[in-house]
Amino acid sequence: MGSIAIYPGSFDPVTNGHLDIVERASRVFDRVIMAVIVNPNKAGFFPLTERRQLLCQVTAHLTNVEIDAFSGLLVDYARQQGARAVVKGLRSPADCEAELQMARLNHMMAPEVETFLMASQPGWVHVSSSFVREIARLGGDISSLVAPSVLTSIQSKLKAMREEK
Ligand code: PNS
Numbered sequence: 001m002g003s004i005a006i007y008p009g010s011f012d013p014v015t016n017g018h019l020d021i022v023e024r025a026s027r028v029f030d031r032v033i034m035a036v037i038v039n040p041n042k043a044g045f046f047p048l049t050e051r052r053q054l055l056c057q058v059t060a061h062l063t064n065v066e067i068d069a070f071s072g073l074l075v076d077y078a079r080q081q082g083a084r085a086v087v088k089g090l091r092s093p094a095d096c097e098a099e100l101q102m103a104r105l106n107h108m109m110a111p112e113v114e115t116f117l118m119a120s121q122p123g124w125v126h127v128s129s130s131f132v133r134e135i136a137r138l139g140g141d142i143s144s145l146v147a148p149s150v151l152t153s154i155q156s157k158l159k160a161m162r163e164e165k
Pocket of ligand 1 (some may be wrong): 008009010011037072073074075101103105106147
């Protein structure tokens with residue numbers, strides 16, 4: 001069995017920063033599973049199915065990347081998938097603090113699952129899903145921050161939201 005890494009996140013929506021991390025991780029691990037967290041208490045901007053669809057579209061060129069969703073503990077999901085690695089992107093010292101805490105707690109719960117914290121490339125350190133959503137909602141240009149399919153989906157979602165009001 002080859003090496004399997006889980007790349008977990010909300011991916012609401014997937015950004016070029018996420019894409020950079022998964023492209024690089026896919027060159028190191030035999031399989032990378034991008035796993036969308038299912039939070040029944042939080043609707044999010046895009047529903048789970050659309051987040052997954054967008055992830056499938058933007059990773060279509062990466063043959064060893066799969067898209068899935070999970071609920072519950074990340075380490076339980078990793079064990080279920082037979083994964084020994086969790087991959088995360090680090091943009092800033094603030095990310096670092098939170099990710100170190102999660103990596104240590106996950107290690108406490110599942111010592112056989114290692115967390116690999118990958119440094120985001122300088123071009124993407126300022127990109128987050130929440131700011132992408134906010135900039136788009138306020139009419140700013142996000143075309144350099146997300147893939148074209150994500151841009152189109154955000155624009156149609158915002159249009160539908162405006163029409164609902
Ligand atoms: O994209 P996000 O929202 O920063 O991703 C956060 C995520 C999904 C990676 C994190 O919340 C997580 O791992 N949730 C699963 C629940 C869990 O295992 N919690 C204990 C963490 S120590």
